[in-house]
Amino acid sequence: MSASYTTDMPFRRTVLAAAFVLAVTTVAAAQAPVSYRLSFPEPQHRWMQVEATFSDVPAGPLRLRMSRTSPGRYALHEFAKNVFDVRVTNSHGVALRVSRPDLHQWDVAGHDGTVVATYRVFGDRVDGTYLSVDDTHAHMNMPATLMWARGFEARSARVRFEQPAGRTWRVATQLYPTEDPLTFTAPNFHYLMDSPAEFSAHTLRTFTVADAGGGAPQFRVALHHDGSDADADAFARDAEKIVRESMAVFGEFPQFENNTYTFLSDYLPWASGDGMEHRNSTILSGPGALRNPGQRGGLLGTVAHEFFHAWNMERIRARDIEPFNFEEADVSGELWLGEGFTSYYDALLMRRAGLTPLEGTLGSFAGTINAVQLSPGRRLRTAEDMSRLAPFVDAAAAIDRTNWENTFISYYTYGAAIGLGLDLSLRERSNGRTTLDTYMRALWAKYGRPGQKVPGMVATTYTMDDLRNVLAEVSGDKQFAQTFFSRYIQGHDIVDYGPLFARAGLVLRTRNEGRAYFAGAQQLTFQGGGGGRVGSAVAFDSPLYRAGVNRDDLIVSIDGVNVTSQQALDQLLAKHKPGVQATIRFVRRSGETINSSITFEEDPRLEIVLVEQTGGTLTPQQQEFRDAWLGSRQK
Ligand SMILES: [Zn+2]
Structure with a gap:
């Protein structure tokens, strides 16, 4: 190599x-x-x-x-x-x-x-x-x-x-x-x-990587940006690390037409943040700059996401979106796999390539679990249902307000949570012999590698039943596959992550134990000291929802104390215990003043920490599990 x-x-x-x-x-x-x-x-x-x-x-x-x-x-x-x-x-x-x-x-x-x-x-x-x-x-x-x-x-x-x-x-x-x-x-x-x-007059970097199957495609990094040659060199080196870790998941590269894959990267102040997969190339765009350490990680995460699509989406592809329809919206119930598993892998590949610190990866896993576990949408729609909503939410422009905060979970996030749960479940059941990588390789062998009869078209597509059947084969347990699909993909349950993380010496716990919680990711804007204006939809059945507060309302006081700033609100919450009732005064957008009561809940949000940071001991088995999962897979 x-x-x-x-x-x-x-x-x-x-x-x-x-x-x-x-x-x-x-x-x-x-x-x-x-x-x-x-x-x-x-x-x-x-x-x-x-x-x-x-x-x-x-x-x-x-x-x-x-x-x-x-x-x-x-x-x-x-x-x-x-x-x-x-x-x-x-x-x-x-x-x-x-x-x-x-x-x-x-x-x-x-x-x-x-x-x-x-x-x-x-x-x-x-x-x-x-x-x-x-x-x-x-x-x-x-x-x-x-x-x-x-x-x-x-x-x-x-x-x-x-x-x-x-x-x-x-x-x-x-x-x-x-x-x-x-x-x-x-x-x-x-x-x-x-x-x-x-x-354009872009900068070009190229490299080649050999795979175990005898392939050695050339990778081209075309950069239209306002950075330096050194930025371009470093970006190409990091892209190569991602390319190598991605290849290690599948064991080989796809057969890129013309034996080349091109990263078309436009990092310009006037660009919009995006990443779009294609068979042998990807568009990467955004207003960020490679020289900015705070933006670099996000830009590389998109590299990982889009490159993983060269297998998962471009060649391992759902029947409902092949051939692609250029005249009507394209709908499929499997974007939790095509996009969601790809999102799980972009975080995983960034960790395996050494481009994200371990705490960053655990933070993103916790964010994914929180988003799915706490969203009221999970009770209303399954991951399959959410996938089918893509034409309404995928950069779709609408001028009317929606209630997506309550009725939708992104199939990227939902699917990433499912991918994480399936990876850990497979590892736990098999003592690490079978993993999500094994599953992806099996999908690749059955649907991706058989390839195309016509360039640009996928000859062997999958359905939901196919995905379930391949899981049954890989796990050697038909019942496991059926249960996993019916509960977590076509049902409303969420994987019990705690015991699974424990196998890797990780502790899943509430991050603010005993702290009163207001209403999810509720955003209040404070202007002029008159109170806090509710800027987004209020989560179904949250304390605020039950108090009768909705978007656009102005929260004036809690327990007689004026809510004049975020700081004042935080101090109020710190004084109240979960389960305690307090009075709340707010003004509806209609002008009506309401005196109601609110019962605080405990902050339900979770975090993932290393067992050795909680006073516990990391066992050799846990270390091995953790390394096999989050360490480099290159041989
Ligand atoms: Zn994607």
């Missing part, structure tokens, strides 16, 4: 890549590829020009579309809204008649077998979903950028980037390279849509 770092090298083209390009050319001979020319006449004004040419168009109307969704995103994003100045001609440049059956479609009639659509598209959001064009780059998510034609899904595509005047930008993308450094291809529509591109 060797790693080599190179600075600002042009992308290497492997022999394998050349073979792929040949294969695509052969297939495309039967049906002309769709050709895109992307130009940037005024990048500073944040729009770009697209010319899309469709040849060998069958008789009848051609139905052109802009996507409503983007792979890895489950809500509707309506990309047609930023498209304007659409012109459609035939092969001789003669304008064709276009009708609009809906907001996302352009129907073109009377063509001569060739249709050329040109349009401008505005984009000013740097993240994993949208398009961003400015004087520093064109950061392209293809569903936000490219118009496509119904019925052309099997055709290959050719994408040509035109250099903006006065620039020497380069392209970072998982699209297939050609002899021309600004021209790329995609074998079909799904691969094209899955292939974001960063066109």
Whole structure:
């Protein structure tokens, strides 16, 4: 195994890549590829020009579309809204008649077998979903950028980037390279849509990592940021640690098309925080800077999350979201595994790679358990139900208030709690021989590795029953698998973590024993000394809820003492014991003043501490359990 770092090298083209390009050319001979020319006449004004040419168009109307969704995103994003100045001609440049059956479609009639659509598209959001064009780059998510034609899904595509005047930008993308450094291809529509591109004067670092299966893919880190070369070097080194620990979970890398995987990283003050997985690349974006130690950990955590998706989501994939639907919201009941287990692993991989201190990892596990255990939503909906709500919550824009604080738990968090519970349960049952890594490897062998018949598509997908059956095989206990699924994934129970943590010499305990608790993560804002305004939904059945307080109400006093600041509130809580009743005076947003009573509860939030920090002794067995779980898995 060797790693080599190179600075600002042009992308290497492997022999394998050349073979792929040949294969695509052969297939495309039967049906002309769709050709895109992307130009940037005024990048500073944040729009770009697209010319899309469709040849060998069958008789009848051609139905052109802009996507409503983007792979890895489950809500509707309506990309047609930023498209304007659409012109459609035939092969001789003669304008064709276009009708609009809906907001996302352009129907073109009377063509001569060739249709050329040109349009401008505005984009000013740097993240994993949208398009961003400015004087520093064109950061392209293809569903936000490219118009496509119904019925052309099997055709290959050719994408040509035109250099903006006065620039020497380069392209970072998982699209297939050609002899021309600004021209790329995609074998079909799904691969094209899955292939974001960063066109800029970015910094590039590369390294290769060999796996046990004889693979040695190249990893490219394309960085568009305002940091130094030293920041880029350190980032690439840490990304490599994450890549190695991820590979150790599965024992091998996926077969990346073109044998390369690209991290497209935009860390810019005007970027939005995001991470988006693709088959052979990921978009990482955010306003943070690598040089900032307080932001670095979060940026690396996203690297771990998205890279783990190269197996879990991109290739181990649920049947309900394959093939991905670009016209309607994509719904699946298994995001607790695709996203949630990936979230559990991003924390675990950061620990195994030595990039998060142990206390940080335990803190994040405790936060995950608290979020699931204390949320009223767990009584209302299962992890499967929560997964199916993704189109309502996954960066979905709504202007009406929701009650998600009470009725929803993120499938990232819920699934991470399930992953943690399953990992510890498997380890406990088998004395460490079977783990969640074993389960993920089994899923990989059955659903991920068999791979694809068509690049960009997953041939062997799973259902909920499949996931349960593989757990039965891995654990050797059908009853265990059935119970685990019916209680914790399709039911409302939460794993009993305490005894499981004890096996690792960890103590799960309440973090404020005997302290009165107000109302969950209730946020009060204090202005002008008149009281505390309730800024978010009040948790069902919490002390505040039972006192009749709701969002927007102003809490004036408790037990006759004015609540004028957070400090005053904390002092009041410190004086009251759980179970004690007190008077509470508040003003509803309607103006009505209410005198009620409130009964404090004990702070239910948990923490995880090392047994050796509680005066106990760490046994050799506990140390071994802890190391096998949280230590590096590289051999
Ligand atoms: Zn994810």
